[in-house]
Amino acid sequence: MGNYYVTTPIYYVNDVPHIGTAYPTIAADVVSRFHRMMGDAVRFSTGTDENATKVARVAASRGADPMAFVDEMAAAFVETWRRMHVAYDDFIRTTEPRHHEATQALFLRLYENGDVYYAEYEGWYCVPCETHFLETQLAEGKCPDCGRAVEWMKEPGYFFRLSQYAQPLLDYIAAHPNWLQPEFRKNEAVQFIKGGLRDVNITRRSDWGIPVPSHLPNSEGLVIYVWFDAPINYITVAGYPADAEAFARWWPGTHIVGKDIFTRFHATLWPAMLMAAGLPLPAAVVAHGFWTIGGEKISKSKHGGKGFRINPLDLSQEIVEASGADIDVAVDSLRYFLLREMPFGMDGDFSLEALYRRYNSDLANDLGNLVNRTVTMLGRYCGGAIPARADVLPEALHAAKQVERCLGGAVVSYLEALKAIWELLGYLNRYIEEQAPWKLHKAGRAEEVNAVMYTLAEGIRFALVLLYPFMPVVAERAAAQIGWAHPAWKVSALAWGDLRPGSRTQPAGPIFPRIIDKETIVTEETPQPAAPAAPAPGAAPEQPLISIDDFAKVQLKAGTVLAAEKHPKADKLLILQVDVGEDAPRQIVAGIAAVYPPETLVGRQIVIVANLQPARLRGEVSQGMLLAADMGETGMAVLSPDTVVPNGSMVR
Ligand code: ME8
Secondary structure: OOEEEEEEEEEOOOOHHHHHHHHHHHHHHHHHHHHHHOOOEEEEEEEOOOHHHHHHHHHHHHOHHHHHHHHHHHHHHHHHHOOOOOOOOOOOOOOHHHHHHHHHHHHHHHHHHOOOOEEEEEEEEOOOOOOOOOHHEEOOOOOOOOOOOOEEEEEEEEOOOHHHHHHHHHHHHOOOOEEEEEHHHHHHHHHHHOOOOOEEEEEEEEEOOEEOOOOOOOOOEEEHHHHHHHHHHHHHOOOOOOOOHHHHHOOOEEEEEEHHHHHHHHHHHHHHHHHOOOOHHHHOOEEEOOEOOOEEEEEEEHHOOOOOOOOOOHHHHHHHHHHHHOOOHHHHHHHHHHHHOOOOOOOOOOOOOHHHHHHHHHHHHHHHHHHHHHHHHHHHHHOOOOOOOOOOOOOHHHHHHHOOOOHHHOOOOOOHHHHHHHHHHHHHHHHHHHOOOHHHHOOOOOHHHHHHHHHHHHHHHHHHHHHHOOOOHHHHHHHOOOOOOOOOOOOOOOOOOOOOOOOOOOOOOOOOOOOOOOHHHHOOOOOOOOOOOOOOOOOOOOOOOOOOHHHHOOOOOEEEEEEEEEOOOOOOOOEEEEEEEOOOOOEEEHHHHOOOOOHHOOOOEEEEEOOOOOOEEEEEOOOOOEEEOOHHOOEEEEEEOOOOOOOOEOOO
């Protein structure tokens, strides 16, 4: 057990929260939750960067008072993160007195030891990026970072002797292999530093920002450069300068930042400031990649309008509307997607299609369906209670070890952690098919049924504990369903067998209702083709012959019924979830409820028409049709292959 401190960038308040800023915030939430689960004392901080010159400009352009403007914007971040299940310990705003105090203290310390000095400055400056550039660094005369026009700035001010720190930084990087992550970004930083560092002007003439300490010469009208003040937030939160005890406890912390602010600021300026102040450097600086939309940078002007929702809450609402899941499940689904879809250091394109695909296949299918089937079978075969303990499942212990390595170690990998959890879920899904508890039950082998059901429930519990940092609300709900009523979210004490025999399950229906592709859904209650005129009594019904090509148009497939339930609004209908070898199971509505109790179909193989237009039957989508022999008054017989076949096998 130790202390763990993790930070996100503090966000500029001139933009709204979007999936880009949600990304490092959720990532930091996940590692901090995991460290708490390991028993560490944790401090997780995020916040807003409010002293930028552009804040004053934006506020002025709206005719707003800058302080009222930043209050309003900061509140939007606080509210968004709360609703995104982000459990930070501290939200820092750089307009707070504690941060002014820390910034001025550090500034003075460097001034006193000669690393900050007063001089004349002249050079190119990008206002939106708040960054100075050398002539040689410009890209065709424009800002190399954002491509916008730069301004020639000429003003006397205070400078930081960054030039002195190139070699010490290179030495530090060489001596601490995991300090800058990932490796390829570290190499970029090394190249940048080797290219030479110049002293930087760390003051501006403005009335918005943190004033230069007033007893220093020429301090009148000067505020501290926002990129000098912003990273100091990390030590403000840790207690600098007043609370030495807290500072010793929490500092150094781990910084999660985007690639845009990695090299120049978090791998160079900030550590050089700390070196100059004689303070420990961050424990690690981890750079993540960028989300784009249609290959373009996310921007409020392009993506903030009606067409595309970039706000994470709006996007979660989109999931709610498409699937019928509740908002907390949708939020957790978006959290999952962001960390699963692209490796943390790389860039990736965001699309609703990809989000929906993962929702259906990974969440509705692999996770939701597994929980649902297990709870249903516990109800049916074990009276709704957890049966006697079964032998430990090595796959569950293995997953726990993997996730601990990926989230609790020096180099964090969200993607690998999620893959390890999904390997366990995949194993459990296959285990159901292999063990076929419905067959064991039918054969009266109760002890074996119990062992299989305990293994499933306890295996799911392991997966939920490991998933908790990513999807806290979903984990809570699923835990209750499988009979773990008072979950303890600890990986430090995760032991096989902790799910107590006798605990009652709480069946509550699917957590992740499937998203049906809106494009392919035909209108509510698709009109059926008119019935052919009934043949005259006694006459042979005339059926025209069809060609083999006509028949070939009908695609028949074999599949396994994963779940079956009564249609809530129609006595004659059952709703089946059928695995036909596709990414996600299909929902098929069939008129066989009078003959088949739903549970008798689960696990059974059937044949469906797979290329029928989807239709809604009493509000439920049916993505195909089940084949059954119709015996009129005497009932129906569902067709099945006479041996087990791979799901998705074509029937000809
Ligand atoms: O730079 N994809 O604030 P900022 C992924 N205030 N991440 C993204 C992203 C995207 N499309 N867009 C933004 C600042 N981010 C300074 C930071 S820290 C001492 C001061 C994330 O509001 C990414 O982490 O522009 C990036 O580094 C950060 O938001 C920048 O947020």
